[in-house]
Amino acid sequence: MTYLIIDxxxxxxxxxxxxxxKMPNMQLIKHCYDALEALEYLREQSVDLIFLDINMPKLKGFEFLKTLTTPPKVIVTTAYQEYALEGYTLNVVDYLLKPFSFERFITAIQKVKIENISAKTEAKKTEDNTESIFIYSDKKHIQINSNTILYIEAAGNYVKLVTTTKTHLIREKISEILKKLPTDKFMQVHKSYAVSKQHISIVEGNRIKIEDYSIPIGKSYKEKVKQLLL
Known part of the structure; x- marks a missing residue:
């Protein structure tokens, strides 16, 4: 965990x-003796945690915190207990009243770690929720993990959705299927074809190779494929 001290x-x-x-995996990045110095540093760099004093010259701690659009985790360290409520409205993780013991300090660090774990868990849930879609094929709704999809092909009034294990025939437009899939994982490469970026093995000439399948690249999609390669 990288940290910055502002005091x-x-x-x-x-x-x-x-x-x-005294604690494992804690890395000091910079000592800042006023908030303006920290503000200048954070314009170019990022840290996981800030230890922030409130009553400082030039720019007060909470005023500094309000200027940050995406602040890291913050532990306030101060001799002024009356500002605690305002600190929590600014999503401060903990409020250490000087002088504080090592045991109290450990408690504050543990709170940061718990918040980090919770944030990662929520992010993972969101990611998992976008990894699967339901399709309607063979008169039943089928859940498909998007990571198993190799490519999608428009075939008349239907769409062929080819996965690592099976091909599904769906009465739907290719554009509607793509709306259900993560935009960062799939790319349309032809008016009738869209591919999974992670399954591309070879791009050669006007063809994309995915496993044993050869997918054509349309003229108007060549630049998009070129950007992917870059």
Whole structure:
């Protein structure tokens, strides 16, 4: 976990770094002695966690926090208890009142880790939800994992959806099928064909090779395929 210390007192930096050094996988990125210095750094770089003092010259801690569009996790370290409520409205993970013990510091770090795990779990759920689609074929609704789809082919009033194990015939337009699939994983390469990017093995001339299948590349889609290769 990379972290930044923002505090105008050197002793505060020493205490926080000393505590972090006792814990595994904590990497100090920068000491900042005022919020403007941190703001300049964060314009170009990112960190996982900020230890933030509130009462600093030039720019107060919470005013600094309000300027960040996508702030990292924040643990407030301050001698002023009365600002705790405002801190939590800004999604501060924890509020350490100076002087704080190592045990209390560990509790704050654990809260950050729990929030990180929860965020990853939610992201994984969202990803999983977009990996499967339902199609209607052979008079039944079938759930298909999008990762198993090799390519899609328009065939008259139907669409052939070819997976790693089976070919499904669907009475639907190819454009409607593509709307159901993750846009970052599938690409239309011909007016009648769309392919799974992850299953492409060879691109040669005007053809795409996916397993034993050869997919044509339409003239108007060549630039899109070229961008994929770049």
């Amino acid at each position: 105008d007192e050197r002793i505060a930096h020493e205490i926080i770094k000393g505590y972090c050094d």
